[in-house]
Amino acid sequence: MPLVKHGKLVTDAFVTVADDETLPDAPALVSAERLLKEADALFARNQPVGVIWPNSKDVLDLAPFVDRLAVVALVFPKFRDGRAYTQARLLRERLGYKGELRAIGNVLRDQFLLMVRCGFDALDVAKEADAQAVEKELKTYSVFYQPTGDGRPTPLRARLAAARSV
Numbered sequence: 001m002p003l004v005k006h007g008k009l010v011t012d013a014f015v016t017v018a019d020d021e022t023l024p025d026a027p028a029l030v031s032a033e034r035l036l037k038e039a040d041a042l043f044a045r046n047q048p049v050g051v052i053w054p055n056s057k058d059v060l061d062l063a064p065f066v067d068r069l070a071v072v073a074l075v076f077p078k079f080r081d082g083r084a085y086t087q088a089r090l091l092r093e094r095l096g097y098k099g100e101l102r103a104i105g106n107v108l109r110d111q112f113l114l115m116v117r118c119g120f121d122a123l124d125v126a127k128e129a130d131a132q133a134v135e136k137e138l139k140t141y142s143v144f145y146q147p148t149g150d151g152r153p154t155p156l157r158a159r160l161a162a163a164r165s166v
């Protein structure tokens with residue numbers, strides 16, 4: 001599947017590894033179960049480590065690993081299940097995760113902007129046409145009244161900042 005990072009189509013450097021497979025000599029994306037069982041061995045390798053974290057697991061369990069994980073891939077299993085949005089905000093705002101936050105699974109074109117606002121910086125899209133549309137979709141709106149996970153100021157915060165500077 002095409003990977004779009006910061007609005008641009010990129011090559012995915014990470015290899016998704018099944019739990020019973022040997023780790024490659026390359027950046028690896030492993031399951032949550034494997035990370036929790038083999039964390040010391042995974043981080044002892046001289047390669048970046050990422051995790052595929054299901055939306056049914058508490059994302060706060062990643063707290064001991066956030067400084068060492070290169071990628072956290074949060075799963076959108078179907079259109080109606082948006083728990084990964086909450087997980088993304090918790091990772092960025094509560095745990096201070098600075099690495100790549102990737103949306104995988106049912107990543108739909110009309111949700112790109114919402115995903116980015118929640119802190120996702122990489123989108124694993126299903127179709128090449130969707131990958132080409134990401135940049136346009138991200139420019140659909142320029143002002144948001146709700147606080148965002150991507151750091152954009154809301155009109156209220158901008159007005160308060162302007163009032164403080166006078």
